[in-house]
Amino acid sequence: MLTAVKGVAAGLMFLLELGVLFSVGRWGFTLDAGIVVRILLGLGTPAVFATLWGLFAAGGKAPYQLHGLARAAFEVVWFGGGAAALAASGMVTAGVVFAVLYVADAVARLLTHQV
Template identity: 40%
Template sequence: MKPVLLALAFLLELALLVAVGWWGFTLQAGLPVRLLAGLGAPLLIAVGWGLFCSPRASVPLPAPAKLTAQAACFVTGGLLLALAGKPVPGALLVALWALDKALLTHSGDPV
């Protein structure tokens, strides 16, 4: 069961990046702004995730701080997806992450 949950966690992380990019590309702005937001926002999330949230984070955080940083990333992604006109997928992204995280934590592997 743990490998399935870890695979789901990875897919959700990719979905987070897609959600943030979707928001950027759907902004009601000129092409340069949409490109900057659509490419820059996911890059910002990916860098933050790599620094603080990944299993091999460059800046290791205590478990509660790491969980808070991960939750902040996913809640931001869900909110941005809702702002892009997709509130149900945004809520599902956050809910699936929370469920997967809870199941992983319960299985003894708080990734």
């Protein structure tokens, strides 16, 4: 049972990571701005978020791996940014669902000592 919970939590975490990249990209492309700004933010924001994840949080491979409270704060800001981006792009319900899924996954990872 514990192995199954760990697997589900890890799989959901991966999908949430991809969801953040989609969310911030969608936000950039749906801004009420000129086409150049929308393209720059629609492509650039996911690139910035992916770079930050790779530097600070990528499962054991990050050169500046965060731990403890620093990791928790980073995740809250990173995944919160994804939820906020969904809401800002007009998908408020999806943003709330995204945030709830992240909290549920974080609790599952804490309870199974995956953090």
